[in-house]
Amino acid sequence: MKLRRRNYKKNEEIENFWPSFTDMISTIALILFFLMLLAYIQNIITGKNLEFAKKQIIDTQKKLEESNAEISRAEKKLRLLKDKIDEAKAEVKRGEIALKLSEEQIEKQREIIAESNRELGELRTKLQGIAVLRLEVLQKVKGSVEKELGKTNERGEELVLISDNGNIIINENLVFDFGSYQLKPEGKKLLNQLAQAFERVLDDKSIRANIDAINIQGHTDHIGSSQNNRDLSAKRATAVVNYLMSSNKDLENKYGKYFAASAYSEFRPITNGESEGDRAKNRRIEISITLKDSNVQKVINDYLDESLDIFNQEN
Template identity: 80%
Template sequence: MKLRRRSFKGNREEENFWPSFTDMISTIALILFFLMLLAYIQNIIAGKQIIDTEQRLEESNAEISRAEKKLRLLRDKIDEAKAEVEEGEIALKLSEEQIEEQREIIAESNRELGELRSKLQGIAVLRLDVLKKVKGSVERELGKTNDAGEELVLISDNGNIVINEGLVFDTGSSKIKAEGRELLDQLATAFERVLDDRDIRKNIDAINIQGHTDDRGSGEYNRGLSSDRAKEVVNYIMKSNSDLENKYGRYFAASAYSEFRPIASGQSEASRAKNRRIEISITLKDSNVQNVINDYLKDSIELFNLDD
């Protein structure tokens, strides 16, 4: 009986050993499975991270490429801007040079215009000087005014000698009065003295005796009256001084302006008296003025040719 019990106990111990070993193997296998699963999951996660990293890297590379492209475009623009600045500096320098040249041309032109103005003023002064000499010569012989206090001769704003018509003619008449003859005698002598100066004479083209009336009467009547008075003055001074006619008769002319060139406005007797007058104008030779202009043009053309 005891022998049987032992045998039964050994069988139970052997049976209990194998399940424990199997459980251990299963546990190890399960652990290995979990480890492999964990490794697999880690691999998946790592692979995803690598993919994400590669995508980010590609995006970064793309951004770098875009940035490099923008940088190249910016450099190109900077180069263009530098080129434009350089061209602008060159153009500015050229403009400054051109402006300086224009200033020099303007300065030269102003100088030449100043000389031309001086020459033309000299010619104008010569004309006025002739009239002043004639006026002065008459006043030295006859005085400046008559007994009524009226000026014998005066120089008007337009640079002509003006003789009051009442000193020479009666109203509506072209016959020279005795008082007028004395004035015209001195006028004839004065003109001879002035024209004896060759430097003055060479610049004179004509000495024009002008007849003027007031606005009373018809135009036809006034033209006839002003013409007759102008011709009477010319004829008288030539008869008064035969030397004047013989030497310088070619310079004198008569013209009539009727009432159409008044020097005083209004219809008062004082205004009409001023408008009834004999005017003596000096016409300078156009050739002298033209020579001054031609000299200026010649110098200007030579200057432009040098610039070319």
């Protein structure tokens, strides 16, 4: 009996062991299952995270490439800008050089202009000197007449006067009666002095060197036809020249070649007034001095030659 109880007990213990082992294996399997499930879930999550990370890396890479491209473009623009700046600097440098050259040329031109102005001033002075000579001759003639006959006649009329154009004017009333070309006695007296005065002036060789002609001009008023007035003015001018030569043979013999007669009729009036006083002013004998063009031209040629020499030296 005792043996049976021990076997029974032993069998009972063996039966109790296997359910416990099975439960343990089940528990371990369940744990492993959960662990595998967790690992699987973790792999899924990790895979998604990895995909996301890859995508971020790709996006970052793209952005980096775009940034690199933008940097390259910026660098290219920077190089172009630098090239432009270098070109601008070079242009500024060339401009500075050109400006300096221009300033030097301007200064040189100023010197040339100053020299030209000086030479033009000298030329003007010489030409004025020649022009003044004409007036001086007539003033000497006028002064010589006034020294012998006075400035006015008995009626208070000026014997001779210098007009605005630098010519000697003789009042027609002093020499001719109205409408006549016959010399009046007081006119002859005046012309006698003129003949002597012209001889004394022309005796000066330096004066003669610049005189081409002494022109005796006849002028009338506008009354009557221009043909009659032209004829009358021509006869009066000729009468004056003839009397000057006849009253002083030395003047004719020595300097007759300088004297000429011309007629202007009514076409060069002193005044356009219609009064008798105005018309009387227009009826006149006018004496002008014509200077030699060659002398004036010589002064100009000398100036041009000097200017050409300076130009040739500069070049």
